[in-house]
Amino acid sequence: MIKKILTKILVWEAKMAIKRHKPEIVGITGSVGKSSTKEAVAAVLERKGSVRKSAKSYNSELGLALAVLGLKTAWRSPLGWIKNVFYGFKEIFNLPAGKAGKKFPEILVLEMGVDRPRDFEKMLNIVKPDIGIVTAMGEPPVHVEFFSGPEEVAREKSKLIKVLPASGWAILNFDDLAVLDMKSKTGARAISFGLGKGADVIASNYKISEEGISFKMEYKGASVPVKLKNVFGKHYIYSALAAAAAGIAHEMNLIEISEALSLAEPLPGRMRLIPGIKNSLILDDSYNASPLATHAALDTLKELEAARKIVAFGDMLEIGKFTIVAHQAVGEKVAKTADYFVTVGPRSRFAAEESLAEGMQKEQVASFSEAREAAAHLKKIIKEGDLILVKGSQSMRMERVTEELMAHPEKAASMLARQDEYWKNKE
Numbered sequence: 001m002i003k004k005i006l007t008k009i010l011v012w013e014a015k016m017a018i019k020r021h022k023p024e025i026v027g028i029t030g031s032v033g034k035s036s037t038k039e040a041v042a043a044v045l046e047r048k049g050s051v052r053k054s055a056k057s058y059n060s061e062l063g064l065a066l067a068v069l070g071l072k073t074a075w076r077s078p079l080g081w082i083k084n085v086f087y088g089f090k091e092i093f094n095l096p097a098g099k100a101g102k103k104f105p106e107i108l109v110l111e112m113g114v115d116r117p118r119d120f121e122k123m124l125n126i127v128k129p130d131i132g133i134v135t136a137m138g139e140p141p142v143h144v145e146f147f148s149g150p151e152e153v154a155r156e157k158s159k160l161i162k163v164l165p166a167s168g169w170a171i172l173n174f175d176d177l178a179v180l181d182m183k184s185k186t187g188a189r190a191i192s193f194g195l196g197k198g199a200d201v202i203a204s205n206y207k208i209s210e211e212g213i214s215f216k217m218e219y220k221g222a223s224v225p226v227k228l229k230n231v232f233g234k235h236y237i238y239s240a241l242a243a244a245a246a247g248i249a250h251e252m253n254l255i256e257i258s259e260a261l262s263l264a265e266p267l268p269g270r271m272r273l274i275p276g277i278k279n280s281l282i283l284d285d286s287y288n289a290s291p292l293a294t295h296a297a298l299d300t301l302k303e304l305e306a307a308r309k310i311v312a313f314g315d316m317l318e319i320g321k322f323t324i325v326a327h328q329a330v331g332e333k334v335a336k337t338a339d340y341f342v343t344v345g346p347r348s349r350f351a352a353e354e355s356l357a358e359g360m361q362k363e364q365v366a367s368f369s370e371a372r373e374a375a376a377h378l379k380k381i382i383k384e385g386d387l388i389l390v391k392g393s394q395s396m397r398m399e400r401v402t403e404e405l406m407a408h409p410e411k412a413a414s415m416l417a418r419q420d421e422y423w424k425n426k427e
Helices: 002-021 034-045 061-069 078-092 119-124 150-157 177-185 235-249 254-262 291-303 320-335 348-357 371-381 399-405 409-415
Strands: 024-029 051-053 107-111 131-134 169-173 189-194 201-209 212-219 222-229 272-276 280-285 308-314 340-344 365-368 386-391
Touching: 002 061, 002 078, 024 034, 034 051, 034 107, 034 235, 034 254, 051 061, 061 078, 061 107, 061 119, 119 150, 131 235, 150 177, 169 177, 169 235, 177 189, 189 235, 201 235, 212 235, 212 254, 222 235, 222 254, 235 254, 280 291, 280 399, 291 308, 291 320, 291 386, 308 320, 308 348, 308 371, 320 340, 320 348, 340 348, 340 371, 348 365, 365 371, 371 399, 386 399, 399 409
Parallel strands: 024 107, 024 131, 051 107, 131 169, 169 189, 189 201, 280 386, 308 340, 308 386, 340 365
Antiparallel strands: 201 212, 212 222, 272 280
16 A cells, blocks of 8 residues: 555656656667666667666666656665655756756656556556667567467557657567567657668677677668677677667767767676686576576577586576476577586476486486575586576576675675665565
8 A cells, every 4th residue: 555655656756757857768668688778778878968767677667757766766665765755856846957957867768667468558657758669579478477478468568669759769679570560550760670681770790709799780881890898698789789779860870879889888687797616607697587588598608618508597487378388498498508407496397307308417407496505506516617607587586596606706796686685685
């Protein structure tokens, strides 16, 4: 009850702040890649004006209101929420962008995620985006549990594109048919991005190394090299291309965009390469997991060179009736990619069983109930030169595996996901 009241107040404050300050709004949705795309878009558009972006991954109705107001969640602190309401009220009467003193940002870059039907309507009651970006849907998409199927998830997320004004921009993933189909649902100008011919903004000749990702970005006959430092995984290319499209919508040239992307920093728990114990390396992707993102992480693991490759994999949640088959598909792919497979949680046992059926030996596969148990086992088997991919849904707390295996665990607070007091005290 109290949460509902607080949400209503903060939502009202967010709407009033938008009404008064009239910022440009960029909304980002999709089943994967929202956070990395948000960071890339913000890095590019900072060249055009002051930017406020969603903190961490606040992408619910309440999270969206907090993001608009530049506030952080107070978790279970009543005093913290009272302060948020107070500061939210102050934000309404903040000086408009362009005037002296503290400024409300000119551009808001906001994640807009959905868990259930009609979630998007609640968020569109708060913001009316000028630019809508859809990253990817995947098969099955994450958060499908409360929908009838992938098609209903796509319909829900397409609401972002439907409400765009004619003067706005729909930025769509050309390589995802469910996303590209949304082009017919908008009266806004559309720009597509992807790796395949036919997209408006294209990446080609991409390479993944221990330094990061490099590729050639093309648009209307022009091309520039792009280097993304300290990030790994093909999905980062898509995030960069979406951000480039946002820059193009703001009449930026490709050189400006490439320079901005080179300065973007990866978020904790998203495909970061971290030094591990015994001179190993950890590919930390522990923030969250969906089928599409997990397969992308395994593809990246396959491309990187290492003496041995190990996968530490926690359950993928919120995929409903697709749970068994999705985990089995991961197990099948791991058998073709890794030398050792360590799973955490009851659902990932389906993956472990499938990896054995696909040819892995019993001594190569181990299953545990909890992340710390898996970390203890991994400490025993890791050798110099190993590369360990750590992946799993938030509730599996796979960042605990990474922390136990880090060569410098004292850096965990700045490098890993879920390091604030709330998560540290949560079992």
